[in-house]
Amino acid sequence: MRDQYDVIIIGAGPSGLSCAIELQKSDMTILLLEKNKEIGPKICAGGLTAKIKNVEIPLEISEILFSSVLVSVSDKTIPILNNNIPFVGTLDRGKLGQYLLNKLSNKVTILRDFEVSQIENDFIIAGNRKIKYKYLIGADGSNSIVRKFLGLKNNKFITAIQYSLPLNNQYMELCFDATLFGSGYGWIFPHKDYVSVGCGVQNFKCSEKLELKNSFNKWLIDKKIEVENAELQGSIISFDYRGFNFGNKFLVGDAGGFTSGLTGEGIYFGMVSGIEVARKIINPEYKCGEISEILKIKRFHENTLALISFLVKINKHLANSIFKLLLNLMKREYFSKKLIKHFG
Ligand SMILES: Cc1cc2nc3c(=O)[nH]c(=O)nc-3n(C[C@H](O)[C@H](O)[C@H](O)COP(=O)(O)OP(=O)(O)OC[C@H]3O[C@@H](n4cnc5c(N)ncnc54)[C@H](O)[C@@H]3O)c2cc1C
Incomplete structure (x- = not known):
């Protein structure tokens, strides 16, 4: 191992791995550092949308594909159908990690169980080592x-x-x-050997922790889902995007806040941002058009979120009534197609 690399990537999640895969096309020296012993597993519902094909991930990597999704607003449920064409699915984070890892050649030095504890302007500290870099990429998730x-x-x-x-x-x-x-949602995402059942809410305060758990439990009881002895997992997903290029330092994925604030979908956005930043480092003139595209989608999602949050703030029951009206519209093919186009 050297004590200096052209590029150091911190974090081997989907965004860091995608970045390394793209960077290995250059002749730069690349170091990928991961604090966990195993690459891949992460607390995540593993939901994916058809967009994932854009980053050369075949849909076959998914565990299960679906051409319909059940959407409910309190006690009313309808299926959103897509002419038998799969448009959503689930994937196992461990398998995704291994799939991406297999795409890396020995041009990339990968160190697992290697936590970066300090960042300086041209070096990082991990363990008791000081390693210098020309470019640093923060692909280290929501607590970057x-x-x-x-x-x-x-x-x-x-x-x-x-x-x-x-x-x-x-x-x-x-x-x-x-x-x-509130303006978040609950999900049930079936995988091959298990089902992820969870919920996410935006910008809640620590004092509301108990309230969130109580709401989740109430929903589980309504759905007749028993969770006896199962471990409750939790994490935050950052969506506070404030730029990605800071001189010789870059942020990708959750570290950069690329995730959709409305849906919490972050795997695809993380991968696109990772690939684009690699292209920018290889060619500083590169315009990162695909980052502009995902930011457009993100903006649309978050404008929708702002509207929903406004309604929820005025009156939660009124918000539910409006959700139900919208749900009724989704029975029409025209509107369900629009929904799938914008959020699928
Ligand atoms: C409960 C839950 C459900 C979710 N469901 C979905 C979903 O259905 N679909 C979807 O698309 N997204 C989902 N997400 C979001 C998704 O998990 C993230 O957006 C995605 O993992 C972001 O990828 P990333 O590579 O940017 O970060 P991460 O996957 O978080 O990877 C960051 C990596 O950096 C490593 N790291 C961190 N700090 C250091 C350090 N100091 N030194 C070395 N390594 C470090 C971590 O160990 C980790 O491996 C969900 C998130 C949660 C919490």
Whole structure:
């Protein structure tokens, strides 16, 4: 191992791995550092949308694909159909990690169980080693140490909690109920061997932790889902985007706040940002058009979120009534197609 690299990437999640895969096309020296022993597994519902094909991930990597999703607003449920064409699915984070890892050649030095504890302007400290860099990429998730070094605030985030349960659900389900989840939602995402059942809410305060758990439990009881002995997992998902290029330092994925604040979808956005930043480092003239595209989608999602949050703030029951009206519209093919186009 050297004590200097052209590029150091901190974090081997989907965004860091995608970045390394693209960077290895250059003749730069690349170091990828991951604090966990194993690359891949992460608290995540593993939901994916058809957009994932854009980053050369075949849909076959998914565990299950669905051409319909059940959407409910409190007690009313309808299926959103897509002419038998799969448009959403689930994937296992461990398998995604391994799939991306297999694309890396020995041009990339990968160190697992290697936590970066300090960032300086041209070197990092990990373990008791000092390693110099020309470019540094923070792909280190929602609690990014690189983001902290850059002094960027992290004011927008989703708090998400979930159980992995040995159930047999056949459909992906989304539940909107402002009295339980405010402007967030509950989900049921079936995988091959388990089902992720969880919920996420935007920008909630620590004091509301108990309230979130109580709402989640109430929903689980309504759905007759038993969670006895299952471990409740939780994490935040940052969506506070404040730029990605800071001189010789870059932020990608959750570290950069690229995730959708409305849906919490972050795997695809993380991968695109990772690939684009690699292209920018290889060719500083590169315009990062695909980052502009994902930011456009993100903006649209977050404008929708602002509207929903406004309604929820005025009156949660009124918000539910409006959600129900919208749900009724989704029975029409024209509107369900629009929904899938903008959020699928
Ligand atoms: C409960 C939950 C459900 C979710 N469901 C979905 C979903 O259905 N679909 C979807 O698209 N997204 C979902 N997300 C969001 C998704 O998990 C993230 O957007 C995605 O993982 C971001 O990828 P990333 O590579 O940017 O960060 P991460 O996947 O968080 O990877 C960051 C990596 O950096 C490593 N790291 C951190 N700090 C250091 C350090 N100091 N030194 C070395 N290594 C470090 C970490 O160990 C980690 O491996 C969900 C998130 C949660 C919490």
